[in-house]
Amino acid sequence: MSTLTTNYLAPTGREEAWRFTPLARVGGLLDASTAIESVASLRITNAQPQIKLTVKSAEDLPAISKSDDLATIRAREVISEVTHIEVAANAQLTEPLIMERSGLSGKPQASRTLISCGVNSHSTIILNNTGDAILADEIEFDLAPGSNLTFISLQEWSAKAVHLGRQHAVISKDATFNSIVITVGGSLVRLLPTVEYSGPGSSADLQGLYFATDGQHLEHRLHVNHNVPNAKSRVNYKGALAGDKAHTVWIGDVYIRANAEGTDTYELNRNLLLSDGARADSVPNLEIETGEIVGAGHASTTGRFDDEQLFYLSSRGISAEIARRLVIRGFFAEIVGKIKNEEIENRLMDRIDSELDKVEA
Amino acid sequence: MSTLDIKGLQVSVATEAGFTEILRGVDLTIKSGETHAIMGPNGSGKSTLAYSIAGHPKYTITGGTVTLDGADVLAMSVDQRARAGLFLAMQYPVEVPGVSVTNFLRTAATAIRGEAPKVRTWVGEVKEAMKALNMDTNFAERNVNEGFSGGEKKRHEILQLELLKPKFAILDETDSGLDVDALRIVSEGVNRVKGNSDLGIMLITHYTRILRYIKPDFVHVFAAGKIVEEGGPELADKLEEKGYAEYTTA
Numbered sequence: 163m164s165t166l167t168t169n170y171l172a173p174t175g176r177e178e179a180w181r182f183t184p185l186a187r188v189g190g191l192l193d194a195s196t197a198i199e200s201v202a203s204l205r206i207t208n209a210q211p212q213i214k215l216t217v218k219s220a221e222d223l224p225a226i227s228k229s230d231d232l233a234t235i236r237a238r239e240v241i242s243e244v245t246h247i248e249v250a251a252n253a254q255l256t257e258p259l260i261m262e263r264s265g266l267s268g269k270p271q272a273s274r275t276l277i278s279c280g281v282n283s284h285s286t287i288i289l290n291n292t293g294d295a296i297l298a299d300e301i302e303f304d305l306a307p308g309s310n311l312t313f314i315s316l317q318e319w320s321a322k323a324v325h326l327g328r329q330h331a332v333i334s335k336d337a338t339f340n341s342i343v344i345t346v347g348g349s350l351v352r353l354l355p356t357v358e359y360s361g362p363g364s365s366a367d368l369q370g371l372y373f374a375t376d377g378q379h380l381e382h383r384l385h386v387n388h389n390v391p392n393a394k395s396r397v398n399y400k401g402a403l404a405g406d407k408a409h410t411v412w413i414g415d416v417y418i419r420a421n422a423e424g425t426d427t428y429e430l431n432r433n434l435l436l437s438d439g440a441r442a443d444s445v446p447n448l449e450i451e452t453g454e455i456v457g458a459g460h461a462s463t464t465g466r467f468d469d470e471q472l473f474y475l476s477s478r479g480i481s482a483e484i485a486r487r488l489v490i491r492g493f494f495a496e497i498v499g500k501i502k503n504e505e506i507e508n509r510l511m512d513r514i515d516s517e518l519d520k521v522e523a
Numbered sequence: 524m525s526t527l528d529i530k531g532l533q534v535s536v537a538t539e540a541g542f543t544e545i546l547r548g549v550d551l552t553i554k555s556g557e558t559h560a561i562m563g564p565n566g567s568g569k570s571t572l573a574y575s576i577a578g579h580p581k582y583t584i585t586g587g588t589v590t591l592d593g594a595d596v597l598a599m600s601v602d603q604r605a606r607a608g609l610f611l612a613m614q615y616p617v618e619v620p621g622v623s624v625t626n627f628l629r630t631a632a633t634a635i636r637g638e639a640p641k642v643r644t645w646v647g648e649v650k651e652a653m654k655a656l657n658m659d660t661n662f663a664e665r666n667v668n669e670g671f672s673g674g675e676k677k678r679h680e681i682l683q684l685e686l687l688k689p690k691f692a693i694l695d696e697t698d699s700g701l702d703v704d705a706l707r708i709v710s711e712g713v714n715r716v717k718g719n720s721d722l723g724i725m726l727i728t729h730y731t732r733i734l735r736y737i738k739p740d741f742v743h744v745f746a747a748g749k750i751v752e753e754g755g756p757e758l759a760d761k762l763e764e765k766g767y768a769e770y771t772t773a
Contacts, residue, residue: 434621465620469580470617471617471618471619473578473579473580473601473617474613474616474617474619474667475619475627475631476578476600476601476602476605477577477578477601477602477604477605477610477611477613478602478605478627478631478634478635478683478687479602479605479606479631479634479635479687480602480605480630480631480634481602481634482600482602484630484634488622488626488627488630489619489621489622490621492619492620492621492622492623492626492666493620493621494621495621496621
């Protein structure tokens, strides 16, 4: 690793992409002089014959997409080994593949992964992120024609973890990418769920939820690049905030290029403020270069759990504590229910309850 | 037999100019099985009476008492009042995004009854009550009051009345914003609950229209924050004919 041969320039915080992020808390990940260790960080817990994991050298497995994200650029510079997960062509997985990422060093590390889904394969992959981390992370998805992948990432990091991540999908003809991003842990998490298309008839469904409590910074920057005709995208992110200096950022950039006729896109971000002193930034952005589309829309709402709602529920005998839980559980249930794994769903709801306990205590 | 007893109730609200007195000594006793219509012009304090009894934090009690079978209602939290047997059907029911009607009703019934209703009988109970109110079954999956029409909101209030089975119900302008058909359905719902229980009702309304469907035993005229005249159903006929002018120009 050399800092002399790089053109890398660390962000100053004035850039549009970094203006919300507390750069003092990124643990040196963006600093050209920090030693960052390359780590192959993903582990499969339930091996399946139709899925292969190999660790390859970065030269043998270059990135399949371009990125102007500085954390990604920095990570790519230091990465020496890449984890390659391959779902066999025509594989029809009945059980989700479960991957764990835990036991990281807590010192600056970088990880890169490529998940390749073979032609007409159908699979679900769940990634559990737990424990300490100062991690710059890139996961690319290469979806072959007709493939269908549901990728669920759970950010259940420790309270001091830092995670700068990119999850980028390249979706080819008639392929479907379903992403569910759940971020509840970590001190600073900044994720870029991004999508581009390489053939028509392709589809992306990006769902997410985040719950920030005291001092947590949880940032999700979505980018959907409609660069082919007749592709579809849906974005639905929901966030709740409670406690002092809880901060969430949601950016939803959707671009419909001039050649992207027949595009069908809708993005939605909803935030629920549960206490004073928390801040939710929400910036939807839709750029349209052709009018020949099926539909394009976006919406962003930030609301409070207010006294009138509390009064209404209380006037039906429901205690204030249960009322608050009812509202939050209800708010999140839409996204959590899409995970379709009872154990994880229960664990998440329990975690949300225990976060609320801490806020109320 | 239960008694809701309101004595000398005085209530103020905080405004920019300081506290404004709205209720100026309300006396009213309602017993189980009785229906009392509270009628009065807009701004007379009828809704303040309803919300004060339910415990809305906006209102400050400055004098008087409210007791339910001798228990001090004013000392109870909002949810305690509901569990003690009071129910307020609101004029403007509040939207609660993210909470489905099903989930809400079950949570409320659990709170009121002190234990979760048995799943099997509960589902049937809800379905039957919804059917009786002419509510579509998909209604249960919608979020509480979110995107409901005026009529749907009122039906949803009466659905709760049917399921939560309070001792006393305060119906705050339940007739407002309802067309004739919806008014009939909602009124039939109230009458059904009354027929199946010993419900005492405080029916707050501006118009006599709803009294064609829900027959009051007593009518109280409300003006400038207190009850100014009381009588039987015939008093409503007089109001229908002459309006509130004689009470507001005094």
